[in-house]
Amino acid sequence: MQNLKISLVQTPLDWQQPEPNRTRLAELMAPLAGQTDLIVLPxxxxxxxTMAPDEVAESMSGPTLGWMKEQAASLGAAVCGSVVIEDQGYRNRLLFVTPDGAxxxxxxxxxxxMANEHQYYVAGNSRKVIEYKGWRILAQVCYDLRFPVWCRNRNDYxxxxxxxxxxxxxxxAWRTLLLARAIENQCYVAGVNRIGEDGKGLEYSGDSLLVDFKGQALLDASVGEAFVKTGTLNADDLQRFRDNFPAWQDADEFSFFSDVEDDFA
Incomplete structure (x- = not known):
């Protein structure tokens, strides 16, 4: 497993305006061409x-996924972030697109x-670990961060x-839980949040972080600051720490009974 360069893109977002947001993000990401392996969007x-998916939802053949494929190919890096997708109901779907179009x-x-998201969107029912450049990457979205059982590392990411x-x-809570997930799961954690004010008047401070397996911040920034920052994940350091401090071997055995497809064991 080689080292992985990961870029966090923290930016304001125009309310329910896909084209201006794609244009801004393309400009922010352009300098990353050939400089990173993975770009993470909010x-x-x-x-x-938004809780108006009927107004903004796209299909899996819509313009945003096409745009992500173009960006990944031109930048030579995977691009990921979540989008409102209509697929047997409305989904808050994280898309992960690699340079070869996968x-x-x-x-x-x-x-x-608390925002009634459950009334407008269909919840996912499976956990997703993506393999990319030898790294095993757990995909999660926002509120998932508060649920450590769902995020638990089973020595698979x-x-x-x-x-x-x-x-x-x-x-x-955002900052504390990102550090906690890294420490308890002995993994790197990247959290990317937006800044600015949304159409409901809510303020966002950003606080995007890249955290190592000891809970130490590798990338951070001033509150409310737009930025594109790149950090390097060291594969040897991660493996060495897991070998020297194998807390995962003492994890409790349990089963998680739910309607999800992927039970915990």
Whole structure:
């Protein structure tokens, strides 16, 4: 497994305006051509966190996925982030697109009931680990971060991705839980959040982070600051830490009974 360069894109989003958001993001990502392996965008990066999926949803053959394929090919890097997709109901779907045009996806499992997301979207029912450049990557979306059982590392991933629209009043929880997920799962964690104000008047502070397996921040920035930052994940350091401090061997055995396809064991 080689080292992995990962770029976090923290930006404001235009409310329910896919084309302006794609244009801005393309401009922000352009300097990354040939400089990174993976680019991570926020949750619902074309619209902001909207409860009007009937107005903005796209299909899996829609313009945003096509745009992601173009960007991944031209930049020579995988591109990921979540989009409102219509597929047997509306989905808050994380799309992961590689330079060769391959597409993986994960549908958000935990829908944010405090915003009534569960009334507008269909929850995902399967956990997703994506293999890319030798790395095993767990795909997660926003509110999933609060549920450690769902995020639990079963010795099957090396990096957890959390894309989000996480409001500023709860920024301490966001930052704390990203560090906790990294420490308890002995993995790298990348959390990408938006900044600015959305169409409902909610403020977002960003606080996007890249965290190592000890819970130490590798990438961070001032509150509310737009940025594109790249960090390197060291495969040897991760494996050495897991070998020298094998806490995972003492994890409790349990089964998770649910309607999900992928039971925990």
């Amino acid at each position: 949750e619902m990066f074309t619209t902001g966190f 597409v993986e996806h994960y549908d958000k499992r935990h829908l944010f009931r 090396d990096l957890a991705l959390f894309v989000a629209n996480w409001p500023a009043p709860r920024r301490n």
